[in-house]
Amino acid sequence: MTPTALEAFIAETTVRSRRQADPADCVLALAPLMLDLIDQAGTFLEPSHYRSSVQGYTRNLIYDAPDASLSLYSIVWLPGQWTPVHDHGSWGVVGVVEGVLEERSYVRLSPDRGTDEQIDLARGGTVLLRHGAVTSFVPNPDHIHVTGVPDERPRAVSLHLYGRTMNDFNIYDVRSRTRRRIHVAHNES
Numbered sequence: 001m002t003p004t005a006l007e008a009f010i011a012e013t014t015v016r017s018r019r020q021a022d023p024a025d026c027v028l029a030l031a032p033l034m035l036d037l038i039d040q041a042g043t044f045l046e047p048s049h050y051r052s053s054v055q056g057y058t059r060n061l062i063y064d065a066p067d068a069s070l071s072l073y074s075i076v077w078l079p080g081q082w083t084p085v086h087d088h089g090s091w092g093v094v095g096v097v098e099g100v101l102e103e104r105s106y107v108r109l110s111p112d113r114g115t116d117e118q119i120d121l122a123r124g125g126t127v128l129l130r131h132g133a134v135t136s137f138v139p140n141p142d143h144i145h146v147t148g149v150p151d152e153r154p155r156a157v158s159l160h161l162y163g164r165t166m167n168d169f170n171i172y173d174v175r176s177r178t179r180r181r182i183h184v185a186h187n188e189s
């Protein structure tokens with residue numbers, strides 16, 4: 001039986017991510033796969049992957065590796081929905097299926113002492129990612145950013161591949177210079 005586009009993507013992603021110990025090499029190897037996967041999104045995305053909520057952006061699980069080494073989500077962003085300032089503790093590859101996803105970066109000025117306080121962040125640049133665009137990031141130091149869709153733009157849908165099950169990550173309070181760990185369920189923001 002011919003594998004579906006999603007099955008082929010998962011199989012190849014698993015092979016390549018195991019082959020690359022360095023996260024920077026890993027995202028280099030995986031970004032082209034995401035670029036191709038976006039073109040095939042119509043063949044495997046189901047109505048459940050387009051779930052959204054007026055409460056906030058919605059993460060819909062597509063694939064979670066049995067050993068928790070990979071996960072793939074669709075995220076649906078309604079106008080005006082944004083993440084908090086956050087990191088990932090993992091490499092990640094993101095592709096945009098619909099709309100324009102905006103990413104606003106933060107630059108960490110203080111050294112990472114492994115504590116949750118005295119964290120100085122400066123606002124960095126922004127990127128606007130249209131349908132078909134792929135972006136990626138690596139940890140250590142963690143990539144810290146805000147992602148979302150401004151009020152004036154329509155819904156966006158994006159695919160997010162991470163190097164672990166993404167059920168917890170840090171969110172930052174820039175003003176108080178602190179961060180805290182949050183735990184999220186698969187189908188919730």
Ligand SMILES: [Fe+2]
Pocket residue numbers: 086087088145147
């Ligand atoms: Fe993120």
